[in-house]
Amino acid sequence: MSGALADVARAGAWLRMAAVLARAAPPEPGRRGALALGLALAAALAPDAALDVAADEAARALAAAGAITPDGPDAGPAGLVAALRPGTAPALDTARAALRAAARALDPVAASGETCATALRGDEAAVTALCERAELAGVAGDAGWRRELGLALTARAFSAARAPMKAAFAMRLLRVVAARRLDPAARAETVAFVRRLQRVDGSFGHLPPQTVLSGDLRLAFHLPWTVAALRALHDALAAAPLIKIALRSARPGRRPSPR
């Protein structure tokens, strides 16, 4: 996996560049959170002094901006940043507590034939909703059905990615499979899939080739893609997936299981 970590480092370098450019641009909703989360993920996977500094700066900037409102676009990322860079700022810890509360309010997804059929053939909104719940609240069911759901989501992701503009949806699905350890064999495939989408400059994301982006628009477009790719890579490569780190100690007396 050394090649994958080198690619993470390249993404990290691109994010550092993006952080420098973002200082000059007016803050957009969601951009601070995405930037801080991307840098925290890159620093967690491919530790490096410059990345560490950039990740700390981005996390503190996010906390200081006053942008972390309960339903705002930075709230979720802020909770996750708090998990990767604990103790950085009280505002981030508050966001993490809100994330835990949201997770506790949900029921786990039951792995079954019906869920697998939705994963394979349901519309995109239904599959996305299923993934949101599975990631936050977990997946219930025996090992066989959990693996079956993992296979179904992986297959749906690979199928979706054959259509233009569906790679982000595919990464979302693969991330759940990795985060909830539904199908251990899918981890290597996820890493291979995400790496194939990376651009030469380290960023992720592509529009139809005739659409050439530049300047701030380019940054705004590639940033969420790059963070999404790093999240998928993190959950496939790291010992513990991000959501489990963020929810750790959410239920007193329960330790997160390694699976």
Add this chain to the structure above:
Amino acid sequence: MEERARVGDGCWSWLTSQRDAFTPFREDDPVRPKRLLAYGELAGILGCCLRRGARGGPVAALTSFVDDGLDGYDWEAQALRGPAFVVALLTVARFREAAGGDPAPLRAVVARHLALGNVDALELAPYRMLELEHLLAANGLGAGRRSAYARRLRDALAPLRRSPSAFSAHDRYALTHLVFALCDDGTRDAEDVAPRRDVAMLRRLVALCARMALAEGALDVLAELVSCARHLRLDEPWLTDEAFAFAASAQDADGSIPTFREPPDVEDARFFQRYHATLMWAHAAT
């Protein structure tokens, strides 16, 4: 199980009703090469069914139809026109043997091509070369070709050693044909002829590609993958039930299952749009 039986019955019924369209031995047929291919594929699938012991009504009727037609065609002349035709010859020879006939004359034509070096000079896709090697062995013509088989197997597996997210449609068919050859169409364990690690990789690929085909509604390759899953002894009743339910929902009232598009001006376009998927689902259900 109900849908599986319904799909199978419908497919065999339609195939039986299409005997004229499968007949390649007619004068001035503008689509004879395509019809010959369809006839060869029908013979191949019937041979599989017969070897697995399925000799019921529609299989028996179609077997008689194909077997009756074999002697009215100069297979050797066809092979002289194109050496790659030995693959079809070997398929038809196996069918003839499974149907209780004498495959020796057909095998003698292939033996002649082997002796002349024509077979080893063929340039086909790696999975097709493995298929050829498998058919040579299955027809008793594989003596002294063990190292060739091992090399063909290695070459056929090489393009599949990557994430299925990067597979093309062609790769999926390469996968199914490779599994059919290794499992001798369901009559042997793949681990008898391939390393266990490679068979485990193939099981994983078949499981994923079948689900991808189901997600995409790719009916034709889905049928082949369902058969592959059975040949590799993947115990997946959920997948099988979902696949047959999907096939049943796509099946026409006449029993056929549409897939490939043919230009509407091609003679027998409707037949050519349907025969392959229908044949594959008939096989998967049997």
